[in-house]
Amino acid sequence: MSAFTAALVARFGAERVRVQAPLAPLTTFKVGGPADVLLETQASDEIVDALKLAHAHGVAVTMLGGGSNVLIGDKGIRGLVIHPRSGAVHPVGDTLVRADAAVTINGLVRWTINRGYAGLEAWAGTPGTVGGAVFGNAHWKQHNIGDLVESVRLARRDGTLLQAPAGRMEFDYDDSRLKRTGEVALWAAFRVTPGQDPAALRAVARESLHFRKKTQPLESPSAGCIFMNPDPARDTVPAGIPPSAGALVDRAGLKGVALGGARVSPTHANFIINDGTATAADIKALVERCRNAVEERFGVSLRDEIMCLGDF
Ligand SMILES: Cc1cc2nc3c(=O)[nH]c(=O)nc-3n(C[C@H](O)[C@H](O)[C@H](O)COP(=O)(O)OP(=O)(O)OC[C@H]3O[C@@H](n4cnc5c(N)ncnc54)[C@H](O)[C@@H]3O)c2cc1C
Known part of the structure; x- marks a missing residue:
């Protein structure tokens, strides 16, 4: 040892x-x-x-x-x-709720809805935890979760602690300062509106879940969107193609294409699904195949939304 x-x-x-x-x-x-x-x-x-x-x-x-x-x-x-693994949610005054990094977004949504706090209900169905959502500033439709964050408790890699108000978190599309500093999120405080009707909040949550079921391949293992959408300040998407990574992969002819046990989802071309036999190498090779095809065909260089960790 x-x-x-x-x-x-x-x-x-x-x-x-x-x-x-x-x-x-x-x-x-x-x-x-x-x-x-x-x-x-x-x-x-x-x-x-x-x-x-x-x-x-x-x-x-x-x-x-x-x-x-x-x-x-x-x-x-x-x-x-x-x-x-374990975490708690606490109200802080009337308009903030504090959730530990380990709390799942779905758990946080349920907690707030049941107590009549509005703000997070549309995030129902977002996989993962508060820590991961803060790290990558999770997005849903046109909204970023960072817009709801009031502050984040952070630990530096040496274990020293600090508190960052949302304005210091450098939240941007798929981005926060944690991607550069290596700091660890311990908990986040979210702005909420108290005194709302849980039934109405539940209806909003159900709508999100329904939309996800319709548009995402939830029956197969995946990691959500593989690529970030093109950045209008950096990328020029040819006229006639919607400015999304999924549309570019689709128009490059890769929707449904398989490599080993990995396949570009026939439902959503920015998802890669694992048929149960895929290796990480299969998935990585398919990611690069999609990236290269889109670059060659449309001159757009897609950037990863997923985080590749460890040794390949
Ligand atoms: C079916 C499906 C649908 C999805 N839909 C969406 C969607 O609508 N919108 C969206 O934005 N994403 C979506 N995703 C992607 C994913 O759910 C989000 O990015 C989520 O926020 C990741 O959280 P996680 O806890 O799983 O993070 P992980 O995958 O565990 O980690 C992601 C990164 O965060 C880091 N990290 C994790 N916890 C901490 C911490 N406490 N402190 C510092 N760093 C940390 C990890 O090191 C890693 O680099 C989807 C994924 C799937 C599978």
Whole structure:
């Protein structure tokens, strides 16, 4: 056992420190190799303690939330993977709710609807956790989740803490400062409107769920949209093609195309689905095939929305 693993075991107990732990079941793509070491945390102070120990031992840390926006390489992830598992939601005054990073977006939506807080109901059906949603500024239709965030509690990689108001989070399309700083989200406070009718909020949530079922291949493992949509400031999409990554992949003739166990979804060309036998290498090769075809055909260079983690 390495000195680092021994230190983790001393803090968290042997049964919670898993060596060579499979990660594929913790992702929605259901692919990828193991973590050198996996720790499922149950509270923010546990995340902070794990960060401090990893920092002291010079071990790399990867955060894994709901695993719904990642492609983990077949050779897995070196170092420590922290997987926040339990979390709570609390009201803060009348107009804020605070949710730990581990809380699922669906759990947060249910919590707010049941208590008559409006603001998050349209996010029903978004896979993943508060931590992952803040990291990538999750979007739904024309809205970004960062628009609802009031502040985020962060931990630096050495375990020191800071609080960032939303204005300092550098939220942008599919982006936040966490992509550059490596800071870890511990919790986020969301702006809400109290005193609303839960039945009306539930109706909005149902509409989102219905729209998702109609437009996304929810029956197969995927990681949501593979590519970001083109940026009008950077990319020129030929006239007559909608400015979306899915439309470009579709018009490049790749909708439904398969490579190994990976296929461009026939329902939504910006989704790649796993038929149950795909490897991360299959998916990565299909991603590059789509990117190259769109570049050659339309001169648009698509950027990843998914995060590729670990060794391929
Ligand atoms: C069927 C389907 C539909 C989807 N629809 C949408 C959609 O409508 N809109 C949308 O935006 N996305 C969508 N997604 C993608 C995904 O659900 C979101 O990006 C989600 O916010 C990712 O959260 P997660 O917890 O699963 O993050 P993960 O996939 O676990 O991680 C994503 C990134 O965040 C980092 N991270 C995770 N937790 C933390 C933390 N606490 N602190 C710092 N970094 C962290 C990880 O290291 C990784 O780099 C969809 C995915 C699927 C499978």
